[in-house]
Amino acid sequence: xxxxxxxxxxxxxxxSIIIPTFNERLNIAIIVYLxxxxxxxxxxxxxxxxxxxxxxxxxxxxxxxxxxxEDRILLRAxxxxxxxxxxxxxxxxxxxxxxxxIMDADLSHHPKYLxxxxxxxxxxxxxxxxxxxxxxxxxxxxxxxxxKLTSRGANVLAQTLLWPGVSDLTGSFRLYKxxxxxxxxxxCVSKGYVFQMEMIVRASRKGYQIEEVPITFxxxxxxxxxxxxxxxxxxxxxxxxxLLTT
Amino acid sequence: MKHxxxxxxxxxxxxxxxxxxxxxxxxxRSHTWLLPIYFVVSFGCYGLLMVGVGLMQFPTCPQEAVLxxxxxxxxxxxxxxxxxxxxxx
Numbered sequence: 001x002x003x004x005x006x007x008x009x010x011x012x013x014x015x016s017i018i019i020p021t022f023n024e025r026l027n028i029a030i031i032v033y034l035x036x037x038x039x040x041x042x043x044x045x046x047x048x049x050x051x052x053x054x055x056x057x058x059x060x061x062x063x064x065x066x067x068x069x070e071d072r073i074l075l076r077a078x079x080x081x082x083x084x085x086x087x088x089x090x091x092x093x094x095x096x097x098x099x100x101x102i103m104d105a106d107l108s109h110h111p112k113y114l115x116x117x118x119x120x121x122x123x124x125x126x127x128x129x130x131x132x133x134x135x136x137x138x139x140x141x142x143x144x145x146x147x148k149l150t151s152r153g154a155n156v157l158a159q160t161l162l163w164p165g166v167s168d169l170t171g172s173f174r175l176y177k178x179x180x181x182x183x184x185x186x187x188c189v190s191k192g193y194v195f196q197m198e199m200i201v202r203a204s205r206k207g208y209q210i211e212e213v214p215i216t217f218x219x220x221x222x223x224x225x226x227x228x229x230x231x232x233x234x235x236x237x238x239x240x241x242x243l244l245t246t
Numbered sequence: 247m248k249h250x251x252x253x254x255x256x257x258x259x260x261x262x263x264x265x266x267x268x269x270x271x272x273x274x275r276s277h278t279w280l281l282p283i284y285f286v287v288s289f290g291c292y293g294l295l296m297v298g299v300g301l302m303q304f305p306t307c308p309q310e311a312v313l314x315x316x317x318x319x320x321x322x323x324x325x326x327x328x329x330x331x332x333x334x335x
Contacts, residue, residue: 029332033321063330107314134300139307152300156293162249205249216307218314244250 015044015118016097016178020087023055024105031103032064032073034111042118047094049087050077084172085195089185092178101175108217109173116213117175127208129175130200131215132168142219154235158197161243165204166212169197173215180208194238198246205246260285 017035021028032046048061061075076094078087088102101117103109109131117129133140134155143151158169170193176184180203190198204210267278325332 026332029325029330030318030321033324034317060330060332067328067330107318110310110314110317134305136305139305139310141307141311145301148304149297149301152304153297156296156300160293161253216310218307218310243253244248246249 012043013099014097015039015042015099015101015114015175016047016091016095017044017101017103017114018047018049018088018091018095019103019105020084020091021048021050021053021057021105022081023053023057025053025055025057025060027105027107028057029060029064030107031105031111032068035114036068038111039114042115043097045072045074045095045097047074047076047091049091050075051081051087052077052079083191085185085188085191088181092182092185095178098178099175100178100181103173106220108219110216110218113173113213113215120211120213121175124209124211126211127177127180128200128203128210130166130168130210130212131171131173132166132212133171133215133217134167135212135214138168138214138216140217140219150232158239161239162201162246164197164201166200166210168212169200171215171217172196174200184208190238190241192234194234194241197238198242201242201246 019028019031028048035044035046048057050057050061058075058077061073065073065075074094076091078090092100099118099121101114103111113131117131120126120129132138140148140151155167155169158164162169172193184199184203184206187202188195188198200210264278264281267273267281268275322332
């Protein structure tokens with residue numbers, strides 16, 4: 001699936017970075033800057049899947065295209081908010097890399113970890129490299145005690161029920177071999193963060209090799225809990241669904 | 247094989263072992279009847295322990311927020327020089 005370039009023992013791979021956006025006018029520019037800063041000698045493209053942001057995100061992306069080149073930054077927008085899973089599928093259609101990276105646009109995922117994802121994949125030939133916040137060199141900032149408790153409880157429950165083989169199930173900072181992403185995403189039906197769980201669990205069941213790298217996660221949505229009762233119910237429903245269907 | 251089948255097989259195996267113990271009277275019957283309860287309670291306690299330990303050892307990274315702010319400033323400066331109007335947060 002990777003075109004071998006002429007250098008013996010020196011394959012150059014291309015990486016497609018898919019970033020779904022909605023109202024990320026400032027953050028998308030910063031993310032693009034940081035990606036270019038940290039991936040200097042890497043062949044990559046950034047695919048921005050914007051869901052009709054009213055704040056001018058697409059205008060900024062067009063300016064970035066002028067600056068960095070339309071072959072490096074692809075704007076593949078959609079008319080309105082259509083969900084994360086379909087955003088990845090949409091972006092995948094235009095990806096020309098051997099590998100696909102998915103990450104969030106809100107700077108909770110820092111591009112400085114991209115080299116470690118790439119390195120891990122090259123070392124292990126893994127099909128998927130997923131970022132984990134829950135190991136020693138990883139971490140989270142911006143979560144209060146309640147949030148950490150819910151996260152930890154949810155994780156223990158998921159580990160007990162699903163035996164997923166990864167420490168961070170709901171993380172969405174991942175590197176996939178393109179063919180693997182295409183295969184796994186076609187069999188996933190969930191929404192939201194259960195979708196991220198479904199992706200990694202299905203990949204694990206299919207026998208794909210999954211490696212982890214530590215990442216730090218700075219939650220920029222401070223204040224109110226994003227985790228209300230309805231989200232907990234959604235999560236439990238998702239767990240049962242995954243328990244029964246994977 | 248589906249994951250649920252694995253789990254059910256495990257439960258069936260444990261149940262068979264328990265029934266075997268009941269019939270073989272190696273352990274007095276009265277104790278054996280209570281084994282499932284001991285098992286479930288221990289399992290629950292272990293789960294709570296894992297949650298508590300994980301919570302205590304939850305990795306945090308306050309310095310990352312600072313570094314991120316630096317990166318944001320650096321990026322904004324860069325774009326100012328290039329004439330890209332990124333507006334404000």
